[in-house]
Amino acid sequence: MDRLDVAETFHGITFPGHLHTQETFQYAMSFKFQDTDTLIVTYPKSGTTWMQEMVTLVSSKGNPVRAQTQPNWMRAPWLEQYYCPQVLKASQGPRFLTTHLPYQLLATALQGTKTKVIYVARNPKDVVVSYYHFHKMANFLPNPGTFSEFLSGFVKGTVHYGSWFDHVKGWTSNSGNIHNFLYITYEDMSQDLRGSLERVSRFLQCPLVEEELTSAERSCSFSSMRENSMVNYTLVPKEIMNHNKGKFMRKGKIGDWQNIFSEEQSCSFDEVFASEMSESSLEFVWKNPEETSLNTWTDTEHLLRHAA
Template sequence: MLLNTDMARLDVMETFHNISFPGHLHTQDSLNYAIHFPFQDTDTVIATYPKSGTTWMQEIVTFVKNGGDPHLSKTVPNWTRAPWLEQYYSPEVLGASQGHRVITTHLPYHLLANALQDSKAKVIYVTRNPKDVAVSYYYFHKMANFLPEPNSFDEFLDQFLEGKVNYGSWFDHVKGWTSQARVNFFYISYEEIWLDLQGCMERISSFLECPLVEKDLTRSVRHCSFSSMRDNTMVNYTLIPNEIMDHSKGHFMRKGKIGDWRNTFTEEQIGRFDNVYNSLMQNCPLTFLYECPPNS
C-alpha cells in the first residue's frame, strides 16, 4: 500500500491528542479509526515506540504464525503482513484480512486503552534502551523525508527528552504500556532478542500458542537474524521510493547493535539524558541494558 502513495503531505504534521504524527502516513480520520478500532480476540498486536525493534518483532511473529515458513516474509512487505493500525491505509488492508490478524501500532497505551479493554487480543510490547532509541530515531529522521530534518543530534536529543518528537514522549509511551499487568500482554526487550533470538522466539511462540518444532525454529531463527532481515527487500524498506525515504542518506536497518549510542553521545549529553531519565522514570521498575555484554 505504501508503494501506491504519491508524494503528498510529506511536509504535513498531524496533531492528535497533543501528539505529533507525520501527515504523510496519518490523517485525523485514520487516527480516530485506530482509537475506536474493534479488536478481535484472535488479533495479535505489536506495540512499540519507534526504533525499538518493531520490524524485528513483525518478522518474528510472521514466522511463528506461519510455522517457520519463509514464504510470506519473502513475498509480502511487512507493512501489509502487519499493518500499522493508525496509518491511512490500515482500513483497506485490515478490511481485506482473513483469519488471525497481526496489527502494529506506535500509539501510546492511553489512546488504545478503551479499544483494548474488553478484547482478548494478544499484545506484544517491545522496549529498547532509550539512548540507542534516540540515536536510531535521529538517523531515521535524516533519511525519512516525511519527518523533520534535524539540525544536529544535540538539538534532536533536547526534543526527544522533552517528548516533542513524532509519536510523543518515549518516557510516557514505555510507562503507559508496561504498567499494564494483563494476562494477554507480553513484554520483551530489543536487547533480549539480540542476545538470545532463539530463546525469545520460543517464548513468543508459547505466548501466541503457536509452538514451533525444532527444525522450524532453527529455520525461523536463521531468517530472523538481523543480517538476513537487512538483506530482505520485504523488510528493509528499500521498496519505498527515494522521494519518501532517501536511501542515499542511510539504511533503515542501520546497525542494530546494543550500545551504539556511545558513538554519538558526548559526556555532557549523557549527563543531561541521565538527569531527565532519573527524574521521569524514578517510580518505574524497568531496567535497561545499555552495553553489550562481553563475548556476546
C-alpha cells in the same frame, strides 16, 4: 498520499501527515479488536520491524515464504495509518497489527478483549540515535538538525510520536489491564534471538519444533532482514525514504549511542531517565555485554550512580 511536509497533531502528540490523518486516529481509537488479534506496540526505532518478522515466522511455523514475498507493512499493518482498513479487508485468519500509539489512545478499544499485546522496548539512548539517523533519510519526518538539538527534543517529548518516557510507562504500567500482555526488549532479541522466538511462540500459543525454530531464527536474524527487501524498506520510493542518505536497518547494535553521545549528554540523559523512571521497575541493557559486565542498571542503581 504524499503529504511529506504535513504534520498532524492529535491529543497533544505530533505525527507525520504522510501516513496519518485525524480520521485515521479516530479509526484506531474506535477499532473493533478481536480476541484472535495480536497487536505489536512500540515507540519508533525500538524493534518494531524485528517483532513483525518474528510473529510472521512463528505463525508460519518457520516457513520463510511469506516473509520473503509480502512486505511487512502488509503482514502487520499500522493501525493508525491510512491504508490499514484496506489491508485488513483482504486479510484472512488471525490478524497481526502494529501501532506506535500511546496506551491512553487505545485503552478503551482494548478494554474487555482478549487481544494479545506484545510491547517491545529498547534502551532510550539507542532509540534516540537510531531515530535521529532515521530522520535523515525519511522525507516525511522533519529535518532533525544537530544531534544535540534532536536529543533535546527527544528528552522534552516534542519529537514526532511524543515522549518515549510516557509511551513506555503508559503501556507497561497498565499491562495489568490487558488480558494477554508480553513485554520484551530489543536487547532480549539481540542477545538471545532463539529464546525470544520461543517466548513469542508460547505467547501466541503456536509451538515450534526444533527445525521450525531454527528456520525462523535464520530468517529473522538482523543480517537476513537487512537483505530482505520485504523488510528493509527499499521498496519505498526514494522520494519518501532516501536510502542514499542512510539505511533503514543501520547497525542493530546494543550501545551504539556511545559513538555519538558526549559524556555531558550521557550524564544529563541519565539524570532525566532516573527522574522520569523513578517509579518504574523496568531494566535496560545499555551497553554490549562484551564491553562491560555492568550492563544492566535498575532505576535505583541509576540514582545511586549519579549521586556518587
